[in-house]
Amino acid sequence: MKFGFFPKLAWEGIRKNKRLYLPYLTTGAVMVMMYYIMSFLSETDLLTHMRGGNVLKNMLPLGCWIVAVFSLIFLFYSNSFLLRQRNREFGLYNILGMDKRNLAHIVFWETLISGACALICGLGLGIAFSMLAEAGMLNILNAEIDYTLRVDFQSAGKAVLIFAFIYTLLLLKALINVWRRNPVALLNSSKVGEKPPKANWVFAVLGVVILAGAYYIAVSIDEPLTAAVWFFLAVLMVIIATFLLFISGSVALCRLLQKNKRYYYKPNHFVSVSSMVYRMKRNGAGLASICILLTMVLVMLSSTLSLYVGAEDTLNQRYPYDISLRLKIPSVELWNDETIAGMRTSIQEKVPNRKNVQEFSFAESPCMFMEKKIEIDQRAFEEYSLSNSGTAGYLHVISLEDYNRIMGVSETLDPYECFLYIERLKFSDDSITLGKNKELKIKAVLNSMFDITGSGLAAIPHAVLVASDKDTLLALLTDELNRPLMSLYWCYRFDIEGDQSAQLNACDKLRSEMEDIALRQPDGSYSYTLECREYNSAEFYGLYGGLFFIGILLSIVFLFAAVLIIYYKQISEGYEDQKRFEIMQKVGMTKRDIRKSTNSQILTVFFAPIVFAGLHLGFAFPAIWEMLQLFGFTNLLLMVIVTASFFLIFGICYMFIYKMTANAYYNIVSGVHAKE
């Protein structure tokens, strides 16, 4: 046979089936494009030099792998669909005298052509859009943008390698498919009679139960620390339940409706319900995947955007002052006014342009909260956590003097009296025992407390104890050998007069001064934490912006997958319904009747995933909210708005996809395609 015969045959096959091949080729191209863009961004030098860029730089390669894995899944999905439709054609060739080697030739050329198309178009688009993606990324990270077109050959090479591998796998699958079937089976494979789906009641009920359980777990999560674990469990359960419900539950529901004769034997319901059973059986898995993908995208986008938009708030809460110094003092003896005054003077000399200064001393310790007792001796923790009798958390102790000054009040306390402030805890007694045997009388439980650590502790149970004077404090905080039971700190924080560079400048000066002080100590055991908002701001935007950006990129991939699944669903149903509609028309249905009945079916099938996604999202919301608080995010309203708008936007996109694919469906069904 002449060279060029098989390539030509393969090309004709693709061209004639463009309705099927176009989405397949597009999938390939888009996946290559996304892979290249992610890889390109992770290789770019810009991120390395940017403050906060490293976070994103570390996450992008992970994104690359996610795209690669999903490409494999999606391409296999659409390819299996293609094969089903092409088998008939291959069967015909086979009967007309082509042997399986010839068919293998065609399959080989087809895969080569589609792979090459995907790679060339994908890389082309990738190179074109990588600049846009980079600009978008830099914009999100609050960095400067420069527009120069670069091509990253290393990324392109990687994309070629990975996708060549994927297409080789696809080729193998197609070859096995051709090899294993006999010609008659090939010819008839698209019209094998199908058993009516049986309702699997066990799975249907199981689906409902699991979903209810998952929702219950999600709603009852009220503690951020354990939220992550429970949430993960709930997510798994929701995924399982969604698949069970879409595959078995839907069929069971249709069967129930069919049993109700008065409902079933109505012109509107008769055709819809009976064909719905088959539709759901065939597409249940696809719809469930769409539902899960949509939910994932929505959760990802809304939480990352919330974090990103709320970053400024979070930043202000976490870092209430421009510069904040926490000095850890090694011994009880050094924890006095004299030491502290020395420190203060040297800081004041280095950084004269201070304003809004706040300073106080405090003691900090992890602890176990019991009914009448707060255990701060860490040696005793183990037995409590074994017997599971207390709540783990943090305790801070401050002096009344600092409290009165900072809060602008003039409260008084007798010795061994205290005020107590608690968060995420219950404490109803009027006295508590601290440590081994020091009992304190609680004069009052406070309603508000100034911020001691930045709101890094917002998610953890913690308490602040205001002690009457420093002697009481010291008595509280030491053991028999006069060693401190808690860590002792001095905190000094202030804003800076001037712009951001003045902040960074002051911060640098302060840092070197603190290094000196630490060095000057004979025992070298002072340690300090210096937080500068401006430094951390870049990290914040790097982290949240990076998360958001990855969220966008992956959303594009997932959305594309959803569109693809929907499209193939519509097309395959179109081909299956075509014959059915001819019959119905002959038996006396008008085109309008048919259109109406299918419209309602398609709508139901089509919008079930997004309705369920909305439901999932709604129930996940409280748990997500708890988890975002771990990041110091506290703007509930913002999160509601962001989530709701994403859902709305997706709803509109979904409508759009529906319109697009519904047309393809009607064209097939009404035979516009067949007559050509």
Next chain:
Amino acid sequence: MSILQVTGLKKIYTTRFGGNSVEALRNVNFTVENGEYVAIMGESGSGKTTLLNILAALDKPTAGSIILDGQDLSQVKESQIAAFRRDNLGFVFQEFNLLDTFSIEDNIYLPLVLAGKGYKEMQERLKPIAVQLGIAELLKKYPYEISGGQKQRVAIARAIITNPKLILADEPTGALDSKSTDELLRLFSTINTSGHTILMVTHSVKAASHAGRVLFIKDGEVFHQIYRGDSTNEQLYQKISDTLTILATGGERK
């Protein structure tokens, strides 16, 4: 009284840009009396299927008129045509055309459900028909579970359950083995005797030999017709064979 009157029927197919035109029906005239059993024969390409499609109002003629029970088909509004078809015509096809998503029972009910009948009434109507056609045991099954002959009987049940004025059958025996064919033709005769008018398109001599009258179509025209008269099925079979021989060997029009 004639139930169907076809006069001067003409159908020309043109390609999309009007380049080529094919004349499928040139000038077809015939009538069918109430309660008659008419077979239409002809070679493939003679225009049989085109004729049937036009009679079924699935296609429009280029010229000519069809009057069914006093109503001109061309006067029926587009929006009414499906309902018209449902109420007046019953169909039996070569490929059975059962919907595989419905059980046998539901397949038979389909036209009635579309006409908005209640479940009780449908059940009442189905009972005698199911017994007559021997499908009472199959009602809860699905099309993929039954044989071709059984499927065709179900299709007949679906065609007659609406009490149509005319049953149109398109090669009803085409996909059946000889035993099922015999059975089916016997059934057709039975339902014809019970008052249904049948118009069957076929190229099987055996099928045609069961009819009361046989029309022959050639080159888009009714070329010849044979009445059964007092002939037995065998005698009619012989007559039809002879006529077909003459047609094939290019005999002149009588």
